[in-house]
Amino acid sequence: xxxxxxxxxxxxxxxxxxxxxxxxxxxxxxxxxxxxxxxxxxxxxxxxxxxxxxxxxxxxxxxxxxxxxxxxxxxxxxxxxxxxxxxxxxxxxxxxxxxxxxxxxxxxxxxxxxxxxxxxxxxxxxxxxxxxxxxxxxxxxxxxxxxxxxxxxxxxxxxxxxxxxxxxxxxxxxxxxxxxxxxxxxxxxxxxxxxxxxxxxxxxxxxxxxxxxxxxxxxxxxxxxxxxxxxxxxxxxxxxxxxxxxxxxxxxxx
Numbered sequence: 406x407x408x409x410x411x412x413x414x415x416x417x418x419x420x421x422x423x424x425x426x427x428x429x430x431x432x433x434x435x436x437x438x439x440x441x442x443x444x445x446x447x448x449x450x451x452x453x454x455x456x457x458x459x460x461x462x463x464x465x466x467x468x469x470x471x472x473x474x475x476x477x478x479x480x481x482x483x484x485x486x487x488x489x490x491x492x493x494x495x496x497x498x499x500x501x502x503x504x505x506x507x508x509x510x511x512x513x514x515x516x517x518x519x520x521x522x523x524x525x526x527x528x529x530x531x532x533x534x535x536x537x538x539x540x541x542x543x544x545x546x547x548x549x550x551x552x553x554x555x556x557x558x559x560x561x562x563x564x565x566x567x568x569x570x571x572x573x574x575x576x577x578x579x580x581x582x583x584x585x586x587x588x589x590x591x592x593x594x595x596x597x598x599x600x601x602x603x604x605x606x607x608x609x610x611x612x613x614x615x616x617x618x619x620x621x622x623x624x625x626x627x628x629x630x631x632x633x634x635x636x637x638x639x640x641x642x643x644x645x646x647x648x649x650x651x652x653x654x655x656x657x658x659x
Contacts, residue, residue, distance in 0.1 A: 406453035407473045413440035415659055416479045420470060422488025422514070423587070424572040424580040426452030429487065432644035436652055440659065444482075446473050448493065450579035461583035467496040480504065483658060485651065487511040487640065489587065498598055508624070509654050510604035511647075512637050515620075516588070517613070532588035540581045548573065548580075555637035557607075564642050603628040603654045605647065607635055628654075 408427060419430045427445035437443055447454040449469035450461055459465065470493060474482065481504050486494035491513025498505040519525045539547050552569050572580075602624040606612075608631050613619060621627050630650065635642045 406447040407477075408445045409477060410434065410443045410445075411437045411439075412442050415441045415655070416477075416482040417441060417443050417655060418470070418474065418479070418482045418484050419443070419445045420484060420486040420490035420494050421446070421448065421451065422490050423583055424451070424575040425487070426571055426574070428452070429568075429571060429638065429641060430485075432641055433485075433648060433651065435644075436648055436655070438659075441655070442477075444473065444477060444479070446470060450583070451575055456576045456579050458578060460586060461579055462586045462589070463492050463496045466493040467500065470494075470497050471501065474504065481506050483507045483509065483655060485509040485511065486513060488514045488637065489583070491515065495598060498600065499596065502600075505600055506658055507601040507654070508598070508603075509651055510602065510606075510624075511640055512607050513604065514587075515623075517619070529588055533585060536581065536584040536588065539584065540577065544577075545573070557634060557636040557642075559634060560636045560638075560642060564636075564638065567641065568638050597623055597625055599625050601626050601657065603650070604630070605639065605650055606631050607637060607639055608633060 406427075419427065419433065421427060421429050427447050430445050434443070446469070448466045450456040454469070483506055484494040484498065486508065488511070491510050492515075494508060498508065518528050538544070539551075541547075549569065552572055553565070556565055556568075604620060604624070604627060606616075606629070617629050620629060632639050632643065632646060640647050
């Protein structure tokens with residue numbers, strides 16, 4: 406399932422995050438301009454798309470993104486990826502470099518598994534145990550706590566309720582399997598993606614101190630900025646500051 410608005414030479418494809426859906430981009434609809442086509446995707450298993458009993462990997466999500474772009478005859482697009490939408494967009498861009506003009510990263514999810522084999526194995530085990538805990542009897546409480554941890558202290562209750570409702574509408578077999586596969590080290594190669602890229606991040610204590618340099622290594626043609634006073638769902642929480650940054654980036658391709 407996906408939604409299309411507008412028509413023109415510039416295609417902009419919005420890719421949501423883990424357990425989210427295309428309505429998380431509702432505040433960006435106002436950016437539509439003449440000569441632009443917006444495509445907002447419900448990745449397989451999410452929103453109104455089908456949710457088969459399969460492995461929910463980045464590869465599968467990238468294939469579902471490709472299916473939408475093929476159906477709409479998209480030659481080349483700007484990808485806008487939030488959270489897990491970053492590795493999905495990255496996967497698609499590696500496989501289809503001629504079909505991606507640029508990448509706009511919205512607090513994109515990146516993991517950095519240890520390089521030491523023993524530490525890497527322990528890291529994978531710990532992550533998998535944490536992901537599996539979401540499927541236990543107290544799974545819903547754990548998921549709500551995880552969602553709440555992504556908000557800023559000033560995030561309004563309306564936004565908190567909107568995010569929680571949208572994420573918990575995703576089928577459990579989808580969000581559990583997707584989270585388990587998220588820890589696969591094959592998802593996180595260091596191969597750089599040399600396309601025009603802009604990244605907007607929310608500062609976090611979880612970020613390594615050299616995060617910007619790490620990101621620059623992955624995306625050499627990078628413009629980096631941060632938004633403060635917001636949580637992980639910044640595009641919903643503060644569109645008045647977020648949208649001008651996205652509009653400026655899209656303007657580079659018009």
